[in-house]
Amino acid sequence: MGLLVHVLSCAFGLGSWVAINGLWVELPLMVNQLPEAWDLPSYLTVIIQLANLGPLFATLVQKRCPSRLKERAIIYAILATGVMACFLLAFFWAKTTVVAGSLHSTAFLIITFFLSLVDCTSSVTFLPFMMQLPPKYITTYFIGEGLSGFVPGLVALGQGVGITRCLNVTGPSDNETHVETQYLPPHFSPQVFFFSLAAMTAVSLTAFTLLTRVPRTFQLVTENVASDPVASISASLDHSARHSSATEHTQSRPLQAKSKYSRGQFAFIYFLVVWANGLTNGLLPSVQTYSCMPYGNIAYHLSAALSSMANPVACVIAMFLPERSLVSLGFFCVVGTGFGAYNMAMAALSPCPLLQGTAVGEALIVLSWVLFIGALSYVKVMVGVILRNEGHGALVWCGVAVQLGSMVGALTMFPLVNVYQLFQAGDVCSTTCPL
Template identity: 50%
Template sequence: MSGLFGTGRKPLVDVLAATFGIGAWVAVNGLWVELPLLVTDLPEGWNLPSYLSVIIQIANVGPLAYSVLRSVRPGQRPAPVVYGVLALGCLASLLLALLWQETSWVAGAEHSTALLAMVFLLSLVDCTSSVLFMPYMAVWRHIYLSSYLVGEGLSGLLPALVALIQGVGGNAKCENVTMINETDSGNFTYVITQQEPLDPRFSVTAFFFFLMVMMVASATAFFLLEHLPSLSSERVESPSPTDSVAALDPSQSNTHLVTRQDPEKLGASMGASVCGLMLLGQAWASSLTNGVLPSIQSYSCGAYGNIAYHLAATLSALANPLAALATLVLPRAHRSLLALFTILGTLVAAYIMATAALSPSPPLMGTTGGEALVVIAWVVFTGIMTYVRVEIANQLREEGARALFWCGAVTQAGSAVGAVIIFVLVNVYNLFTPYYPC
């Protein structure tokens, strides 16, 4: 029997490797799809996504620290560090579920300090997993790497599917509330209009506990991989350097996790000018997908209603790994096609940016067509740009380690620059206006 559970392999290793892979990005991916509910409850409001984008970029100190450790201790086994990273992820996800609503005053403003602190820790875990988990898989026969990659794909798919089931409880509704003001001269009553609380099928806390269960399952799978005697025959004595897959994008999502190595190259190696253009395209796509647009998704979708925002967040999260998986089954894209897709994705991004900039009165607001269009725009943008980024990484990977290194470098640089610029525009210059239904 061929396929994932083919001849000459142990299915238990496949299952454990996939479960281990789920822990790579499940926490951060879960936070993004839960934002439609979080922005209505937390003091940052619609600015919350911009905070998350910057925090995720700051958390890339984790991969840097691990790289320094590897340079100081070249013989350091990944396994002990994996234990520490997974333990931190389990603890942070538990604290997130228990404390996400806790706030405090910082510099004269109320902030979700508990949530933001846990987001940093979880981002530290997820970003570090990109340079840690796949190299660990090199101690196993190379046939199990695909199972691990399936798990990393599930780390994006599962939170999105659970969030779709959760829902947001419909669009915002307003209600009149009678308030009583007690004074020395008597009590005065007045009526204010405020938004009714959203009523999803289950709470944000329950969703965060689901993320914690996924982290615990990942840690358990890793423990069993390390300690089950019956699996020791599937290990390799000394993995070759090509078995240890380098991380391409430790910034936000799992889009880099399904790249493949073609046995044959597509003709002659690309020249320096072509390579430079590919790197420029990677930086631009990463800036939009990891920094700019996620930071203003609340402004882009919020005025169209909670349902549109919810669908845009969850369906685009589904489009991300599906588009990356497409690179496994489709032939290598011609560079002119990648350029065309980049232009198309940029045009869709421009429309998305326009909906955010024109908030609280974006185009076609209050119409079914407007709601459908903004959801489609987000799904199409995510799918196209994910495909472009993964395909560029695939082709640069075939050019060798140097090109792959610069691919990772420009990915990080583009993501960080985009996140910082939008954070300043949103939180310092207040260029975007939220929509208040009541």
């Protein structure tokens, strides 16, 4: 029974962020087919921020009217919605309509909102449910949550990307020859990829259903989850700890009373949370196409897939090599910001970034994105470990800082990309860049 619960916990965690992570790694194929083109990531970041209404609503309902809406009912509802939305996305992702005189992928954007609603709400519902089990099962749950970014990345790598080639095409009217970019098809279509996301979400739903039926001897334990390092890591990523048991609250108060951090140090810690989340959830994802696409579709595909996989890898590293020194975390934040600055600079130089058309340039942009996500993910996890030990109130403010940074980053970049058009797209074959 213990092994079965471990497997079910891992499969349950897989459904936490698999849909949104899947969308990010599939963007390199969709930006060439949807009318938003290179601006599509900026739309996605704003939609994800709007979807945070889901966890806000769930938290308010559970706090004000706990008898009206049960936690399990919310989880069933959001996972079922996730399965349905992934199926709909497979059929309608390429459908377009005219809105305000312009062509838009309305169906994709609406379905993406519901998928974002599912994944954002999972942050404040999945972990409180898992806290009813012993800490060892919370460990395997977070292994599954890490796989929610790792598995779609592996599927995307297996899918491949439409390799581009430049063809000399003669116009039918003027008989003039010009260079045209041709995209070769991937190994399987985005429709198949979205079906795989639906299957992963369905596995999570099935695992949750079975977890609710395990013998009561595995449930409703009162062990202090704070002693488990992975539970500490998880609590940093959202403010779901407000739903913890009364026993945990009682045991965490002495830790809060013995805090070794001053007000200035707390201010620095929360600054790290705002800064790291602003960069990784808002500012940089909005311009990933502009920083990578000038190097070719392969570079964009690899940067999207591998950087998505870097997040769970950083969480695993933090489990075994924790670093609580604020000086060290500040150093990692500076390093991650440096890679982010390089990515932003290449986006600003689009369509002619540094070392364009060279293998070194392609390798640098992919490596920079991976290290950017990896370094700042490590900072976010370890800051969560610190705040987890400071008690419930510290985690509440951590959740506020996460959402504040993400929202400011997304809302800052959207007008710069879509209204003022400060970033320029370019064709790999037809764009002429100075040597």
